[in-house]
């Protein structure tokens with residue numbers, strides 16, 4: 146395939162190299178040559194590190210996946226052709242240098258590269274939407290609770306914790322895999338679901354290791370309000386904040402205790418609010434997730450009103466985020482909802498509920514942070 150480039154252009158910035166053709170076509174790569182994004186006209190694609198390609202759309206500034214491309218070969222080949230021809234025609238030495246490695250990559254190389262990701266992590270189940278493009282480090286595997294009726298994310302694995310030696314080896318293996326591509330990733334997500342559910346001594350040592358190996362990146366992780374506070378105190382979180390912990394992500398799911406019971410999430414809402422207050426008092430920000438559609442039709446009003454009230458009582462502000470995440474029914478959850486005659490919400494109804502909560506929180510004077518959509522089907526690590 147040959148592309149005639151009338152105006153070869155490109156730039157190297159923030160650990161990525163981007164090439165454009167006539168303002169109509171664009172491909173961006175990390176400095177190891179991994180394709181990140183490709184766009185032609187209004188159509189934009191994102192490639193995950195598992196080598197899946199997704200077509201994207203933007204709604205109000207939020208990226209949404211609208212389709213997975215079954216055969217991405219054409220896009221991959223076109224992106225590398227564009228990189229090669231730009232490399233040949235460009236007179237910019239730094240661009241030529243950055244494109245040298247990119248131009249050598251191929252579709253087959255991308256596929257082999259993704260196999261290395263699988264051997265490093267197995268399956269990465271989920272990351273928050275603002276961290277799709279972080280360095281994923283897996284201190285623990287799975288979820289300590291793993292019994293929520295709506296969640297199948299970690300049912301395929303038992304909870305385990307790496308030893309300090311294993312984790313250090315893991316960090317270095319991830320660094321070695323990313324190579325020069327690490328320059329594009331300016332934060333660390335510590336997984337899986339309960340990376341913070343380890344002893345204070347171990348977690349602090351792991352934070353020190355991350356800071357030393359990856360030059361003090363900001364660190365993010367999931368927590369929950371019913372196991373994490375048993376392991377780590379407010380003072381522990383204060384020290385972790387000093388070692389790089391910026392924001393933790395908490396699945397509130399609902400402010401209605403009856404809905405939490407249906408979800409089998411053993412969380413006491415008063416304790417959850419106290420936990421949030423402790424985190425905020427030491428400078429750790431929160432990402433609070435509300436599950437859209439939880440509790441079905443029967444609890445619709447209470448789920449909306451009580452969830453918004455709990456979020457208001459958390460005093461969220463600068464650096465915090467509220468995520469509205471449509472529930473994806475598991476078989477177990479569906480059986481429960483049917484048995485209790487709660488009435489499952491269809492997609493359009495979930496959109497209505499999301500809009501209702503969105504407007505309520507946006508109009509609240511007590512919620513001073515962004516409220517955004519979080520569709521876990523879009524949670525593919527880039």
Ligand code: SF4
Nearest residue numbers: 288291292293296338
């Ligand atoms: S929702 Fe969170 S706490 Fe519940 S099983 Fe899933 S990962 Fe574990």
